[in-house]
Amino acid sequence: MENARAHALLSVAGLAAALAAATATESSNRASSKTSMALTSATRLLASYCIELAESGGADKECVASTVRSALAIRSATDLLTLTAAAATGTY
Numbered sequence: 001m002e003n004a005r006a007h008a009l010l011s012v013a014g015l016a017a018a019l020a021a022a023t024a025t026e027s028s029n030r031a032s033s034k035t036s037m038a039l040t041s042a043t044r045l046l047a048s049y050c051i052e053l054a055e056s057g058g059a060d061k062e063c064v065a066s067t068v069r070s071a072l073a074i075r076s077a078t079d080l081l082t083l084t085a086a087a088a089t090g091t092y
Contacts, residue, residue: 006058008090010067013054015087016047017071018080 020043027036054064074080 002058004090006054008087009050009054009057010059010064011083011087011090013047013050013059013064014067014071015083016043016050017068018074018083020044020047021072021074022080 020040023036023040023043027040051064051068054067055061071083074083
């Protein structure tokens with residue numbers, strides 16, 4: 001059960017990191033509005049919190065780092081949807 005919880009937390013952390021990266025990319029591609037900047041800041045905070053939660057929930061630090069690196073490499077909507085489905089089902 002502990003391992004499943006760590007994997008679920010890791011999935012959510014990966015999704016949060018991918019969202020933060022995508023939001024930052026979108027924000028830099030457009031004229032930065034206050035809403036864009038706020039969204040970028042909020043998703044970064046959320047990702048940071050989720051990463052800390054995954055580590056405190058038993059996920060190995062190297063595994064967390066690998067998940068975040070992979071999440072930052074997301075390039076398509078399909079990849080993002082895959083991460084969303086994994087997080088929703090608690091799989092990794």
